[in-house]
Amino acid sequence: MDRMYNRLRNLDAYPKVNEDFYSRSMSGGVVTLVSSFFIGLLVISEFRLYLHTVTDTQLVVDTSRGGKLRINFDVTFPSVPCTLLSLDAMDISGEQHHNIRHDIFKTRIDSHGNVINVRQDGIGAPKIEKPLQRHGGRLEHNEKYCGSCFGAETSDDQCCNSCDEVREAYRKRGWGLTDPDIIDQCKREGFVQRVKEEEGEGCNIHGSLVVNKVAGNFHFSTGKSIHQSSLNLLDLLTIQTETYNISHKINKLSLGDSIPGVVNPLDGVQWVQKSPNGVYQYFMKVVPTIYTNIRGHEIQSNQFSVTEHFKNSEMEHFRSPPGVFFFYDLSPIKVTFKEEHAPFLHFLTHICAIVGGVFTVAGIVDSFIYHGKKALKKKVELGKLR
Numbered sequence: 001m002d003r004m005y006n007r008l009r010n011l012d013a014y015p016k017v018n019e020d021f022y023s024r025s026m027s028g029g030v031v032t033l034v035s036s037f038f039i040g041l042l043v044i045s046e047f048r049l050y051l052h053t054v055t056d057t058q059l060v061v062d063t064s065r066g067g068k069l070r071i072n073f074d075v076t077f078p079s080v081p082c083t084l085l086s087l088d089a090m091d092i093s094g095e096q097h098h099n100i101r102h103d104i105f106k107t108r109i110d111s112h113g114n115v116i117n118v119r120q121d122g123i124g125a126p127k128i129e130k131p132l133q134r135h136g137g138r139l140e141h142n143e144k145y146c147g148s149c150f151g152a153e154t155s156d157d158q159c160c161n162s163c164d165e166v167r168e169a170y171r172k173r174g175w176g177l178t179d180p181d182i183i184d185q186c187k188r189e190g191f192v193q194r195v196k197e198e199e200g201e202g203c204n205i206h207g208s209l210v211v212n213k214v215a216g217n218f219h220f221s222t223g224k225s226i227h228q229s230s231l232n233l234l235d236l237l238t239i240q241t242e243t244y245n246i247s248h249k250i251n252k253l254s255l256g257d258s259i260p261g262v263v264n265p266l267d268g269v270q271w272v273q274k275s276p277n278g279v280y281q282y283f284m285k286v287v288p289t290i291y292t293n294i295r296g297h298e299i300q301s302n303q304f305s306v307t308e309h310f311k312n313s314e315m316e317h318f319r320s321p322p323g324v325f326f327f328y329d330l331s332p333i334k335v336t337f338k339e340e341h342a343p344f345l346h347f348l349t350h351i352c353a354i355v356g357g358v359f360t361v362a363g364i365v366d367s368f369i370y371h372g373k374k375a376l377k378k379k380v381e382l383g384k385l386r
Contacts, residue, residue, distance in 0.1 A: 027370065043351060053340060069256070076249045086100075095211075104206075107203065109203065154173075204251075275312055278310055279310070281327065285329055287305075288334045289302055293339050294340065
């Protein structure tokens with residue numbers, strides 16, 4: 001047992017010095033106080049860093065397929081009435097949505113930007129007591145409504161129950177709808193009257209739409225749009241003017257839920273039109289992003305970069321519809337953000353490094369001061385002897 005104890009004593013890396021051989025000095029006390037202050041300061045700083053979360057960022061290939069992309073927007077058009085403003089979307093898969101109304105809110109604003117009223121876009125026309133029937137007479141009691149297409153019917157049983165259906169029937173025939181006042185459905189829906197009432201007003205349009213997670217575009221256009229021969233055209237009617245001021249301000253535009261610390265580049269962007277009719281285009285490169293907070297809650301969203309371009313319609317071979325277009329394309333790379341605490345063992349390692357490093361440097365400084373004072377004292381004594 002004694003031999004084992006002796007072996008353990010020989011392994012002692014911290015041999016003890018008898019207190020009789022200690023030499024304490026005032027400079028050593030000052031160095032000790034200063035070093036202790038620095039150790040405390042660095043330990044507190046390290047502990048605060050340990051309590052805060054760190055974000056681990058990784059880039060991976062996005063192997064997901066399908067899915068949907070939610071687009072949240074809030075855009076103000078100070079010179080386009082709400083009745084003439086429509087939202088359309090299409091993508092490379094061939095899916096198209098025209099004059100989107102679901103989850104879309106329009107706010108009428110005057111020339112000074114003050115709110116007039118708020119309304120949610122709906123589908124359908126107001127009811128009337130006796131609408132015009134397909135056969136030319138008025139709706140009788142207990143008779144099912146089947147509206148006239150005003151000569152554009154392609155079959156005997158075709159019905160046009162709304163102004164949009166009449167316009168679509170005219171489009172298929174290749175006819176132009178020149179006067180909506182002669183169309184019973186358009187007259188009932190009060191489209192002409194609404195446009196006249198909103199003359200000189202602007203519109204704030206906000207809401208969200210869900211599209212396929214493929215490349216595509218959505219756009220705000222002046223007038224009710226239709227689709228013909230793969231071109232997005234406008235049926236502007238005779239009540240609309242030739243030019244449109246598409247000046248706009250993007251109050252908010254995000255693709256998915258918001259992520260802490262991520263700022264959308266189009267928030268607060270404003271553009272003022274200075275030339276005649278044209279198309280303002282935003283080209284967005286979308287990067288899928290997954291954010292996981294310290295509690296494990298996951299947010300699947302997107303970041304994007306953007307470039308802008310204005311295209312004057314007068315320079316086109318065909319007259320492009322005035323509007324604001326947002327083209328988006330998805331990146332094959334996905335970004336992941338994960339919040340996490342630094343490992344506790346790393347924290348202990350840093351504390352040990354702080355304590356050991358400061359004491360080592362303090363020991364070197366104290367030794368330099370002690371030997372300097374000792375050498376100076378020796379020189380003084382030699383000078384006295386001489």
